[in-house]
Amino acid sequence: MNGSENSAARLFEGLGGVREEFLLDLDEKSPRHRVTRRFAVALLAAALALALLAFGAAAVHGGDLGDWYADAWRFLTGREMGEGQRALVQSLSQEIGLSQTVNGVTVTVDSAAAGDDALAVLLRVRGVRARGRRDYAFDGSSLDVTGGASGMTAFGVRYVGTDEEGAMLFLVDHSGGAPLFDDGRGSVQVSLTLRNLESRKYGSHKDKTEAEGVWSFTFTLTGSEAFRTLEVGDVEAAIDDVADGKFTFSARDLTLTSTGLRYTFARDQENPSPDQFTAILSDGAEICCSESMGIWDGERFTCSAHWQIPVDLDDVVSLKIGETVIPIG
Amino acid sequence: MEDREIIDLYFRRDQAAVRETDVKYGALCRRVAMNILALAADAEECVNDTYLRVWNTIPPERPERLGMWLCRVARNLAFDRWRRDHRQKRRGGVEPVLEELAECVPGPSDPQRELEGRELTELLDRWLAELPSEDRRLFLRRYWRGDSVRDIARDLGRTPNSITKQLSRLRGALREHLEREGYTV
Numbered sequence: 001m002n003g004s005e006n007s008a009a010r011l012f013e014g015l016g017g018v019r020e021e022f023l024l025d026l027d028e029k030s031p032r033h034r035v036t037r038r039f040a041v042a043l044l045a046a047a048l049a050l051a052l053l054a055f056g057a058a059a060v061h062g063g064d065l066g067d068w069y070a071d072a073w074r075f076l077t078g079r080e081m082g083e084g085q086r087a088l089v090q091s092l093s094q095e096i097g098l099s100q101t102v103n104g105v106t107v108t109v110d111s112a113a114a115g116d117d118a119l120a121v122l123l124r125v126r127g128v129r130a131r132g133r134r135d136y137a138f139d140g141s142s143l144d145v146t147g148g149a150s151g152m153t154a155f156g157v158r159y160v161g162t163d164e165e166g167a168m169l170f171l172v173d174h175s176g177g178a179p180l181f182d183d184g185r186g187s188v189q190v191s192l193t194l195r196n197l198e199s200r201k202y203g204s205h206k207d208k209t210e211a212e213g214v215w216s217f218t219f220t221l222t223g224s225e226a227f228r229t230l231e232v233g234d235v236e237a238a239i240d241d242v243a244d245g246k247f248t249f250s251a252r253d254l255t256l257t258s259t260g261l262r263y264t265f266a267r268d269q270e271n272p273s274p275d276q277f278t279a280i281l282s283d284g285a286e287i288c289c290s291e292s293m294g295i296w297d298g299e300r301f302t303c304s305a306h307w308q309i310p311v312d313l314d315d316v317v318s319l320k321i322g323e324t325v326i327p328i329g
Numbered sequence: 330m331e332d333r334e335i336i337d338l339y340f341r342r343d344q345a346a347v348r349e350t351d352v353k354y355g356a357l358c359r360r361v362a363m364n365i366l367a368l369a370a371d372a373e374e375c376v377n378d379t380y381l382r383v384w385n386t387i388p389p390e391r392p393e394r395l396g397m398w399l400c401r402v403a404r405n406l407a408f409d410r411w412r413r414d415h416r417q418k419r420r421g422g423v424e425p426v427l428e429e430l431a432e433c434v435p436g437p438s439d440p441q442r443e444l445e446g447r448e449l450t451e452l453l454d455r456w457l458a459e460l461p462s463e464d465r466r467l468f469l470r471r472y473w474r475g476d477s478v479r480d481i482a483r484d485l486g487r488t489p490n491s492i493t494k495q496l497s498r499l500r501g502a503l504r505e506h507l508e509r510e511g512y513t514v
Contacts, residue, residue, distance in 0.1 A: 008431040009412065012423070014449035015473050016404055020397055022457055026470050027484070137479065140490040156483065195490075206367070207479075293486070 065111040065122040066093045068160070068171070069309055076308060077285035084312040085281075088258060089113070091226035092310055101127070102213030107194060114188070114221040115259030116229065117179050118306050119145070121172040121192065123157075128197060128210045130168045135159055136210070140195035143174055147188040157194070175260075175291060175306045181223035191218045230256040230313050232326065235263075239272045239322035249321065252300075256313055256328070260289060260306035274305045278320040286320075287311050332395040339387040346387075347380050354396050358403040364475030365407040365423040375410055379403045404473075426475050429496065433503040456506045460499075467492070468499050 069089045073081045081089070092113040099108040105127035112121040130136065136159040143155045155174040162168055172192065180188050197211040232254040240246050247270045251263035256279070265271060274289035281287070287307050294303035319326045330349050338346035358379055362372035379402045392398035411423055457465050470476045478496070482489040 007434040008427040009408075010449065011430045011433060011453075012408065012427060012472065014453055015469075016401065016408070017447070017450040018457060018469070018473065019454050020394065022454075022465060022469060023397055023400070023473065024394075025462075026466055026474060141488055142490075156486070 063163075064093065064095065065113050065120065066090055068122060068169070069093075069113075072309055076287065079283065079285055082281075082283065082312070082315060084315050088226050088310055088312045091224045092258070094221060096121070096219050098217050098219060100215045100217065102215055103211055105197065105211040105213060107215040107217075109192065109217050109219060112190070112219075112221055113310065114180060114223065115310055116181070116227055116257040117262075117304055118173070118175040118259040119180065119188075119190070119221060120174075121190070123170040123172060123194075124163065125168040125170065125197065128168065130162050130166065131199075134199045134201055136168060136170075136197065136199050137207075138170075138194040138196065139198050139207075139209075140193075141172075142191075142193045143172065144191045145174060145176075145180065145188050146191075147186070175293065176304070178304075181227075185223050187220050187222040189218065189220055192216070227258050228313055230316075230328065232256060232261075232319065232328070235321065235324075235326060237272075237321035237324035237326075239270070239276055241273060241276065241322075251303075256316065256319065258310045258313060260304060261319075262302070262304045264300040264302050266300055271301065271303060272322055276322045277305050279307065279311050279316045280318045280320055280325070281311070281315045282317050283315075335395060336387060336391055339384065340391075347384060350380060350383065350395075350399065351376075354399050357396060358399055361400055361403045361474055362407040364426075364477070365404065365411050367423075371410065372407070375403060375407045378406050382406065400474075423475055426472060429500060430472060432497075432500045433507065452507070452510060456503060464495070464499055467495060468503075471496055 066086075066089050070081055070086075073079075073085070092115055093111055094114065095111050096109040099106055101107075105125065108124040108126070110122045110124050112119060125136075138157055141157045155172065157170055157172050160169050160171050194215045196209060196213065198207040199210050200207050234252045235250075235254050237249045237251075238246070239249050249265070249272050250269060251265050254261060254263040261277060271292075271294070274292040276288075277292075278286050278288040287309060289305040290308045292303055292305035294301040316328050318328050330353065332353075335346055335349045335353065338349060355376065358376045359372055362375040362379075363369065366372050366375060379399060382402050383399065408423065457468070460468070467481065470481055471478070478489050478492050482492045485492070
């Protein structure tokens with residue numbers, strides 16, 4: 001090691017002995033993000049890709065976002081989408097069809113689905129050959145949504161496999177703590193920027209640059225009339241969580257939407273992880289939430305959780321929160 | 330199983346102690362070791378060495394927080410191993426973390442002022458205590474635990490760019506702090 005590396009190594013060693021109290025909450029989020037939780041198993045894109053990769057094949061999906069949702073539905077529930085569900089996904093999906101080529105790599109914004117407080121965008125990337133047992137990601141990305149209600153938001157860009165022609169597919173998911181549209185009406189402007197495509201072998205920590213460049217898109221998404229909400233009211237549920245243990249969860253003003261649910265809860269309460277919220281459909285299929293986020297308004301947390309896939313509320317017969325089943329409708 | 334029960338198993342010299350330790354803290358130790366060593370096989374050996382160290386240390390030790398204690402042992406062993414292997418070849422793991430930390434090191438000064446290990450840790454403790462908790466967690470995830478920028482960004486729902494910028498700002502602040510104290514490491 002040279003002198004500078006030696007000094008850095010001493011600094012690293014010095015850090016090794018810092019006060020234990022600093023290390024106890026490394027995975028805590030800041031107060032602003034305190035109730036933002038992503039449930040890894042339910043990160044649908046990763047789950048789908050990994051499940052197929054485990055059998056030695058890359059995840060292959062065809063068509064647009066609607067087809068991707070159909071694949072995901074089959075994977076999660078073991079059955080085909082019902083008519084109402086198919087109609088909802090079709091209604092939420094919008095074709096975009098914008099392409100940009102930089103350094104021989106073409107990124108296409110294929111289609112998008114916009115719901116109450118969440119949206120998803122399907123991207124196709126051509127010009128780089130996808131190899132097995134590798135994860136792909138953009139080194140930098142940003143997503144701005146303007147025109148809708150403001151509030152706390154989160155987004156992610158995930159590699160979900162390839163299409164039948166070998167183009168890489170990425171799913172951009174954006175979720176917020178406030179509705180994007182006013183009663184499902186109106187439109188929002190979406191600006192998406194992606195920078196430098198990288199890959200990483202499974203089990204490795206080293207990234208390889210596959211393509212350098214910046215791809216930028218701006219497009220408009222409109223609200224859907226198919227989108228609806230369902231007020232459930234105040235609820236109490238028994239939770240038995242692997243990480244947080246057993247507790248009683250009390251929420252006020254719980255409202256179901258096609259893309260998730262919203263509720264408020266008091267600061268001294270525990271908040272269940274998003275996978276504790278499950279919509280049970282008339283055919284027995286179950287869809288749980290994959291992430292949640294919340295914001296403190298000085299009195300209560302307002303929390304918003306999002307289904308793994310948009311759900312047809314007409315088909316929801318009950319909501320399961322932890323161990324408690326609440327009949328709907 | 331509660332930490333207290335696992336530690337009791339060690340005190341009884343019951344080998345189930347190692348199994349229960351692995352069930353509860355194996356993933357955490359592997360993550361820390363993997364972040365530093367980058368190779369799964371090396372990380373696995375390091376975790377096994379950690380368990381051996383624990384077996385030989387408890388009793389008489391009775392750590393108050395078993396998980397944290399294991400993490401520290403795994404981190405130290407992994408870094409020792411990385412330094413040993415590093416003499417032979419350069420590779421990933423903790424290397425990018427050290428490259429970033431090198432930016433915090435002030436330029437040459439009076440060699441007499443070089444810090445002893447404990448003194449340096451106390452200086453770092455004081456600096457960390459002054460940081461907002463969000464900054465402190467971010468800094469320690471990257472430079473104590475060796476988590477990748479991408480993983481941190483993913484967990485916090487932020488972009489890797491914004492995490493990189495915040496870390497760069499924190500490294501600059503640490504450098505200033507070390508300079509202000511008149512020390513070099």
